[in-house]
Amino acid sequence: EAQVTQNPRYLITVTGKKLTVTCSQNMNHEYMSWYRQDPGLGLRQIYYSMNVEVTDKGDVPEGYKVSRKEKRNFPLILESPSPNQTSLYFCASSSAGEAGYTFGSGTRLTVV
Amino acid sequence: DAKTTQPPSMDCAEGRAANLPCNHSTISGNEYVYWYRQIHSQGPQYIIHGLKNNETNEMASLIITEDRKSSTLILPHATLRDTAVYYCIVRVRTSNTGKLIFGQGTTLQVKP
Numbered sequence: 001e002a003q004v005t006q007n008p009r010y011l012i013t014v015t016g017k018k019l020t021v022t023c024s025q026n027m028n029h030e031y032m033s034w035y036r037q038d039p040g041l042g043l044r045q046i047y048y049s050m051n052v053e054v055t056d057k058g059d060v061p062e063g064y065k066v067s068r069k070e071k072r073n074f075p076l077i078l079e080s081p082s083p084n085q086t087s088l089y090f091c092a093s094s095s096a097g098e099a100g101y102t103f104g105s106g107t108r109l110t111v112v
Numbered sequence: 113d114a115k116t117t118q119p120p121s122m123d124c125a126e127g128r129a130a131n132l133p134c135n136h137s138t139i140s141g142n143e144y145v146y147w148y149r150q151i152h153s154q155g156p157q158y159i160i161h162g163l164k165n166n167e168t169n170e171m172a173s174l175i176i177t178e179d180r181k182s183s184t185l186i187l188p189h190a191t192l193r194d195t196a197v198y199y200c201i202v203r204v205r206t207s208n209t210g211k212l213i214f215g216q217g218t219t220l221q222v223k224p
Contacts, residue, residue, distance in 0.1 A: 033211070042216060045212075048211065058211060088153060090155050100158030101156075101212060103156050104155050105154060106155055108153075
């Protein structure tokens with residue numbers, strides 16, 4: 001089944017403890033993105049990648065890192081999480097020539 | 113990317129057609145109209161897209177006015193499972209950022 005898989009689905013962590021949210025797609029898509037969703041602010045793009053080893057900042061990149069060493073994986077790294085990074089995170093992927101993005105099921109992160 | 117305007121909420125009776133409007137008066141000639149929906153806190157789901165012709169797929173129909181300044185998403189026979197937030201997004205098909213700009217969308221409540 002074609003899908004974008006994020007892990008974990010839920011995570012509670014403490015301020016400053018480094019964490020990684022994984023994202024993997026099995027559709028050989030070139031484009032991958034990370035979004036966060038917050039009440040009243042909607043979905044906002046954090047980082048995106050157009051292909052392997054090509055990444056760039058979205059609208060809200062502060063406090064996050066990403067890497068794209070392989071086409072299928074696009075992990076989101078929080079080196080020193082803070083409470084304002086408590087949010088619902090989505091990974092998405094798309095083929096370069098197609099219209100529709102496929103989203104993962106989301107990761108609900110709480111930083112205390 | 114052009115801005116879109118959608119009503120914040122709508123109700124629809126189960127089994128009836130749901131018609132969700134979207135205004136995009138500043139749309140450019142190379143921008144497509146996309147529709148996504150988000151059920152509860154799941155990942156957004158691509159529904160349909162179009163440039164200027166009406167489009168239909170297994171999920172919905174998209175009607176775009178001749179001047180392309182507005183469009184309507186039609187769910188022909190709404191079910192309770194169609195209760196969701198529906199987002200109308202306007203963007204070029206192949207973007208340098210792969211970014212989707214989500215507004216506040218329309219919350220569709222399908223009632224029995």
